[in-house]
Amino acid sequence: MKRGRAVVVGAGPNGLSAALTLALEGWSVELVEGEETIGGGSRSAELTLPGFLHDVCSGVYPLSIGSPFLTRLPLAEHGLRWVHPPVPLAHPFDDGTAAVLAMGFEETGESLGREDGRSWRRLLEPFSRHWFALASDILGPFPILPRHPFLLARFGLTGMRSATSVVGRFQEFRARALFGGVAGHSFVPLDRIPTASFGMVLAASGHAVGWPQADGGAQRIPDALASMLRQAGGTIVTGQRVKSLDELSEAELYLLDMTPAQLLRLGGVRWPESYRRRLARYRYGPGVFKVDWALSGPIPWRAESCRRAGTVHLGGTFEEIAASEDAAWNGRESEKPFVLLGQPSLIDSSRAPEGKHTAWAYCHVPHGSRTDKTAAIEAQVERFAPGFRDLILARHTFDTAAIEAHDPNMIGGDINGGAADLTQLFTRPVARLVPYGTPDPRVWICSASTPPSGGVHGMCGHLAAKAALRSPEAFHSLD
Numbered sequence: 001m002k003r004g005r006a007v008v009v010g011a012g013p014n015g016l017s018a019a020l021t022l023a024l025e026g027w028s029v030e031l032v033e034g035e036e037t038i039g040g041g042s043r044s045a046e047l048t049l050p051g052f053l054h055d056v057c058s059g060v061y062p063l064s065i066g067s068p069f070l071t072r073l074p075l076a077e078h079g080l081r082w083v084h085p086p087v088p089l090a091h092p093f094d095d096g097t098a099a100v101l102a103m104g105f106e107e108t109g110e111s112l113g114r115e116d117g118r119s120w121r122r123l124l125e126p127f128s129r130h131w132f133a134l135a136s137d138i139l140g141p142f143p144i145l146p147r148h149p150f151l152l153a154r155f156g157l158t159g160m161r162s163a164t165s166v167v168g169r170f171q172e173f174r175a176r177a178l179f180g181g182v183a184g185h186s187f188v189p190l191d192r193i194p195t196a197s198f199g200m201v202l203a204a205s206g207h208a209v210g211w212p213q214a215d216g217g218a219q220r221i222p223d224a225l226a227s228m229l230r231q232a233g234g235t236i237v238t239g240q241r242v243k244s245l246d247e248l249s250e251a252e253l254y255l256l257d258m259t260p261a262q263l264l265r266l267g268g269v270r271w272p273e274s275y276r277r278r279l280a281r282y283r284y285g286p287g288v289f290k291v292d293w294a295l296s297g298p299i300p301w302r303a304e305s306c307r308r309a310g311t312v313h314l315g316g317t318f319e320e321i322a323a324s325e326d327a328a329w330n331g332r333e334s335e336k337p338f339v340l341l342g343q344p345s346l347i348d349s350s351r352a353p354e355g356k357h358t359a360w361a362y363c364h365v366p367h368g369s370r371t372d373k374t375a376a377i378e379a380q381v382e383r384f385a386p387g388f389r390d391l392i393l394a395r396h397t398f399d400t401a402a403i404e405a406h407d408p409n410m411i412g413g414d415i416n417g418g419a420a421d422l423t424q425l426f427t428r429p430v431a432r433l434v435p436y437g438t439p440d441p442r443v444w445i446c447s448a449s450t451p452p453s454g455g456v457h458g459m460c461g462h463l464a465a466k467a468a469l470r471s472p473e474a475f476h477s478l479d
C-alpha cells in the first residue's frame with residue numbers, strides 16, 4: 001500500500017524521531033533543518049581548543065536510555081553506544097563529603113545515612129523497579145486511560161507535590177539536598193507543585209537505567225537517528241531556515257519541531273486568530289548560562305565520589321538550591337547559583353587529548369538574562385574542588401542569547417521548550433485533546449513545547465507522528 005508524503009521541519013531529537021516514526025510506517029519523508037548540522041540541542045563541537053570535543057547543549061541522557069521510543073530502535077547498529085560513569089550523580093557538601101545517586105540503592109543509602117537511605121529507597125524503588133511501565137504513562141500527554149493505573153496513581157500521590165514538601169520526610173540535609181538538586185532540573189521554584197515529579201522521574205531513572213553519556217559525544221545521537229531515517233528512505237536537507245510552509249514541497253503532513261514563538265512567525269499555516277492568541281499566551285521559563293572548559297587535568301574534588309561521577313550538582317543545601325531556583329524564576333540573578341556540572345572525559349578518552357580533560361557547567365538564570373555568570377559558576381566549582389581554576393586551559397561561554405543563536409528553539413535560553421509548571425506540563429502548547437494537532441489539519445507540532453516537554457527522549461516527535469498518522473489527512477493519502 002502506498003503511503004503519503006510528509007515534511008518535517010527541524011532536525012532536533014524530536015524532529016528526527018517524528019521523521020523516523022513516519023518513515024518506518026512507509027511514508028516518504030523529507031526533513032529540513034535550518035543549521036548546517038543536524039541535532040538541535042544534541043550536538044558536539046570543538047568549542048575551546050583543537051582536540052577538545054564538547055557537547056554544546058545536552059550531555060547526560062537518562063531520558064534517552066529510558067525512552068520507550070528510543071530504546072525500541074537498533075541505534076547501536078547506527079553508531080550509538082551509551083557509556084556509564086561509575087556513579088551517575090554526586091552532590092558535594094562543604095564538609096568534604098558528598099551524597100551520591102548510584103545505580104541500585106546500596107551506595108546511595110550509605111551516602112545518605114541509615115534512616116534517610118531507607119526513606120530514599122522507599123520513595124523511589126517502586127518506580128525505578130518498574131521504570132519502563134512508568135515511563136510509558138508519564139512520557140506523553142496526560143494519560144486519561146493509563147496503561148498502569150495503580151503505579152501511576154502511586155507516583156502521582158507524591159509526584160504531584162512540591163519538592164519542598166517531599167523532602168520533609170528526610171531527617172538530614174544530605175538526602176534533602178540530593179533530591180532538591182534533581183528536582184531543580186524542572187527550572188520551577190521548588191515550593192511549587194509538581195516539582196517533586198521531576199525529582200522522582202530523574203532519580204528513579206538514575207537508579208533504573210543510569211545517567212549515561214553518548215560515547216564520542218552528543219552528536220552520535222542525532223547521527224544514529226539520521227542514519228536509520230536514511231535507511232528507511234527519508235531524506236535530510238540542511239542549511240534551510242524555513243520561514244513559510246509555502247517554500248516546502250507539497251505534502252499531506254507537515255510536522256514542526258518549533259516552539260510557539262517561532263510558529264507564530266511562520267507563514268503558510270491556516271490558523272484562526274483564536275488559536276494564535278492561545279499560542280501567544282504560551283510562557284517560557286528561565287534560561288541557562290553555560291561554560292565549557294578545556295582542562296589540564298581532572299577536577300580535584302574534595303569528595304572522592306565526585307571524582308567518579310558523570311554529573312555533579314553544586315549547590316550545597318536544599319535551601320540554597322531552592323533560593324537559587326526561586327531567583328531565576330522571578331527574574332533575579334543568584335550570587336551563589338545552583339550549578340549542574342558534567343565531566344565526560346573521565347569515562348570517554350575521545351573527548352580530550354591524552355591526560356587532558358573537558359568539563360561543562362551551567363546555572364539557571366532569568367529568562368533572556370545577558371549577565372556573565374562565569375565567575376559565579378567557577379566559584380561554586382572551586383568551593384568543592386579547590387585548585388580547579390589552575391587547571392583551566394581555555395573556556396567557552398554561552399549566555400541565553402548565544403544559546404538561542406545556536407538553536408532558535410531555546411527561546412531566551414529556555415532549554416525545555418517552555419515553562420514546565422503545572423499549567424503547561426501536560427497542556428502544552430495549548431490545552432487540546434491531542435496537543436500535537438493544530439486547527440490546520442495538515443500541520444502538527446512535534447517539539448519539546450508538546451508533552452512530555454524537554455529532554456532528549458524523542459517522545460514528543462514520536463507521539464506527534466503517531467497522532468498525525470491517525471488523522472484524516474493521513475488516512476486520505478492512502479491509495
Ligand SMILES: Cc1cc2nc3c(=O)[nH]c(=O)nc-3n(C[C@H](O)[C@H](O)[C@H](O)COP(=O)(O)OP(=O)(O)OC[C@H]3O[C@@H](n4cnc5c(N)ncnc54)[C@H](O)[C@@H]3O)c2cc1C
Nearest residue numbers: 010012013014034040041057058059060242409448455456
Ligand atoms: C545547555 C543545555 C543542556 C541540556 N542538557 C540536557 C541533558 O543533559 N539531557 C537532556 O535530555 N536534555 C538536555 N537539554 C535539553 C534538550 O537539548 C532539549 O530538550 C531537546 O534538544 C529538545 O529537542 P527538540 O527536537 O524539541 O528541539 P531542538 O533540539 O531544539 O531542535 C530543534 C531543531 O529545529 C531547528 N529549527 C527550528 N526552527 C527551524 C526553521 N524555521 N527551519 C529549519 N529548522 C528549524 C533548529 O535549528 C534545531 O535543530 C539541554 C539543553 C541545553 C540548551
